[in-house]
Amino acid sequence: MCPSYTDYSAVPHGPYSSGAQKIPSMRPPLVCRTFNNPTIESAIRDISSSIKDPDWQQLFSNIFPNTLDTTVAWHNSSAPFTFLVTGDITAQWIRDSSNQVLPYLPYTATDSALSTLVLGLINMQAEELDAYPFGNAFQPPTRSGLKPTQNGIGVNLNVFPKFDNKAVFEAKFEIDSFASFFQVSSSYWRATRDARFIYNEAWESAVSKILDIIVLLQQPTYNGRVLNKPVVGYTRLTSEAKETQFGSGLGNPVKYTGMVRTLFRPSDDATILPFLVPANAFLCVELEHLSNMLKILRVFPDIRDKAMKLASQIRSGINKHGVAMHSTHGKVFAYEVDGYGSVLLTDDANGPSLLSMPYLGFVNASHPVYQNTRNMVLSFEDNPWYFDGSYIRGLGSPHTSYLKVWPMAVAMRGMTSDNSEEVKECLDMILASTSGLGLIHESVSVGDGKDYTRSWFAWGNTFVSQFVVDAITRFPGII
Numbered sequence: 001m002c003p004s005y006t007d008y009s010a011v012p013h014g015p016y017s018s019g020a021q022k023i024p025s026m027r028p029p030l031v032c033r034t035f036n037n038p039t040i041e042s043a044i045r046d047i048s049s050s051i052k053d054p055d056w057q058q059l060f061s062n063i064f065p066n067t068l069d070t071t072v073a074w075h076n077s078s079a080p081f082t083f084l085v086t087g088d089i090t091a092q093w094i095r096d097s098s099n100q101v102l103p104y105l106p107y108t109a110t111d112s113a114l115s116t117l118v119l120g121l122i123n124m125q126a127e128e129l130d131a132y133p134f135g136n137a138f139q140p141p142t143r144s145g146l147k148p149t150q151n152g153i154g155v156n157l158n159v160f161p162k163f164d165n166k167a168v169f170e171a172k173f174e175i176d177s178f179a180s181f182f183q184v185s186s187s188y189w190r191a192t193r194d195a196r197f198i199y200n201e202a203w204e205s206a207v208s209k210i211l212d213i214i215v216l217l218q219q220p221t222y223n224g225r226v227l228n229k230p231v232v233g234y235t236r237l238t239s240e241a242k243e244t245q246f247g248s249g250l251g252n253p254v255k256y257t258g259m260v261r262t263l264f265r266p267s268d269d270a271t272i273l274p275f276l277v278p279a280n281a282f283l284c285v286e287l288e289h290l291s292n293m294l295k296i297l298r299v300f301p302d303i304r305d306k307a308m309k310l311a312s313q314i315r316s317g318i319n320k321h322g323v324a325m326h327s328t329h330g331k332v333f334a335y336e337v338d339g340y341g342s343v344l345l346t347d348d349a350n351g352p353s354l355l356s357m358p359y360l361g362f363v364n365a366s367h368p369v370y371q372n373t374r375n376m377v378l379s380f381e382d383n384p385w386y387f388d389g390s391y392i393r394g395l396g397s398p399h400t401s402y403l404k405v406w407p408m409a410v411a412m413r414g415m416t417s418d419n420s421e422e423v424k425e426c427l428d429m430i431l432a433s434t435s436g437l438g439l440i441h442e443s444v445s446v447g448d449g450k451d452y453t454r455s456w457f458a459w460g461n462t463f464v465s466q467f468v469v470d471a472i473t474r475f476p477g478i479i
Helices: 038-048 054-063 066-070 094-107 112-131 175-192 201-218 277-297 301-321 368-377 407-415 420-431 458-474
Strands: 072-076 081-084 157-160 168-170 233-236 323-326 330-333 386-388 393-395 443-445
Touching: 038 054, 038 094, 038 458, 054 420, 054 458, 066 094, 066 458, 072 112, 081 094, 081 112, 094 112, 094 175, 094 458, 112 175, 112 201, 175 201, 175 277, 201 301, 277 301, 301 323, 323 368, 330 368, 393 407, 407 420, 407 458, 420 458
Parallel strands: none
Antiparallel strands: 072 081, 157 233, 323 330, 386 393
């Protein structure tokens, strides 16, 4: 019988690498892996052969296939449909699951089993968002035979529109879920030129509903002296402010900017000011990709034009209202704004983040406002959620409280840097951050490697593997 990977990931297993870190072998036994794929096994061997460091060879071999090894909870290859869990939480987050498959897209054009897996994920997300567009995480479909999971924090809620907790795991509305759905759809199409998902009725319906919601969430809180009709709301009886929203669940008031309101950040923590700039940047880019894909395919012209119009409005809104003057760094992108002039100057470890804006495709890394922003968010003096300790330094998050750095954010720093020394520094910190478990944690204490959250965090594993491939491609021999 296969052990729970939650338990398996919390204990090191041999054999160990021959390097100083003695990285354990953390892939589950072959018979316990949730999706075996020869193409990815070949890719692991090929990429590992370009890595000299035995510790990094072992760590890469653990993390690159982690999504396939451990998170394919259900896959119907004939439909197709795929349900990916995020790791130690048995639910499918739209954002996480999209990111979990991105490293495998380069192999989908030549591997039908792999392409069917990703196509199934797109179909699954379309079905979920068509049924309830405001959800950020979903339960497995009834036909999968998997049992729904009780959400321990999904109690004492007042959420509208109402949802079925047997279908929706969490109803924290986050606009990066929309962007992630668009991203995996268009990225898969670019990789394979397979457009079958577009003709899935649920996909077209979900996209249409999302665009309508975006328009509504661009609108100001007030229409003159009258409150505009609420679109979405979330309150919860809790002792933590990050778990509920202001204004009886509607969020703080906003003026029209062209940007789109969101109730929660990608960390699943509540926004303070509802226009979350990096999430809007992500949405802008993916609306552009969506529109361009539909233009090339010559389908759904109304959706195509609406998506491009919304992208233009969001981009204009960010440029006009999402840039602020910092007393030390000059013009920077704000993290959150409200259109009234209030700005929040910080950044969060989870993506989309301000640090990730070149990775998202919103600006080039050399953009002067981005460079100023980067200097601000990577500053212990200027970003309250940047931590610097003896063990690791980088961005943290209110989600994991004080003095904990997310290795995923260290990888994002490396992915957005052209400086080989900085990239190597990021690689070294990540390698030393696994707490002897050979996997990427959600967060790690800056001063104690044994103090971490989540030994099984699939998105973190696959994103760091993306960073490794990027680093050895740009800087051969760096590890």
